[in-house]
Amino acid sequence: MNILVVEDETAIADFVQRGLEAEGYSVACAADGVEGEEQALKDDVDLVVLDLMLPGRDGLSVLDTIRNQKPSLPVIVLTARDAVEDKVAGLDGGATDYVTKPFSFDELTARIRAHLREPSQSDRIQLDAAGIHVDLLTREVTLGDEAVHLSAREFDLLAYFMRHCNEVLSREQILSAVWGYDFDPGTNVVEVYVGYLRRKLAASGGPARIETLRSVGYRLTDR
Secondary structure (H helix, E strand, O other): OEEEEEOOOHHHHHHHHHHHHHOOOEEEEEOOHHHHHHHHOOOOOOEEEEOOOOOOOOHHHHHHHHHHHOOOOOEEEEEOOOOHHHHHHHHHOOOOEEEEOOOOHHHHHHHHHHHHOOHHHHHHHEEEEOOEEEEOOOOEEEEOOEEOOOOHHHHHHHHHHHHOOOOOEOHHHHHHHHHOOOOOOOOOHHHHHHHHHHHHHHHOOOOOOEEEEOOOEEEEOOO
């Protein structure tokens, strides 16, 4: 599946492109509205991730052109504009979905899968591993029959572990995937949130399934 990312901030565009390519998508990027509109109208584009504040041509104008010429093409707005009136304008303008920055990469990919509506991808909106069930759209978590109440960042961290169950994940991998491209690499936030997650999983009746591999990283295990 081919995804077009229309984003003028190079660091964000690179972050999204690398992440989506790791998920198996073919990704092209456009750095302004004019180029973005031109590429979006090509036949091989399956979904567009669109910023609103773009040079050359603003995102809402690009969205309007896409809706007029390719009404069924999914367009996910990804923007720092988080006011209610901005969301209303984007959705009324024809956006398929609206995600605000800063954003969770796992949530963005879940929404992409949902809007591409591939049968082979639909099950991945629901994650099951180590006795834990995660719904990426409703953001609900259960361990056995017990609901686990997580903060937004704890949820994103668990979802990342679930996607890579039984794999060893380095601190740097986790920091990049869950906290984003511009987070301070010297922070101990990964260690802190792994501790939070372990305690909440244990409190819900399950063992601490997240292993620490000293000097290597962490692993969620179902073995």
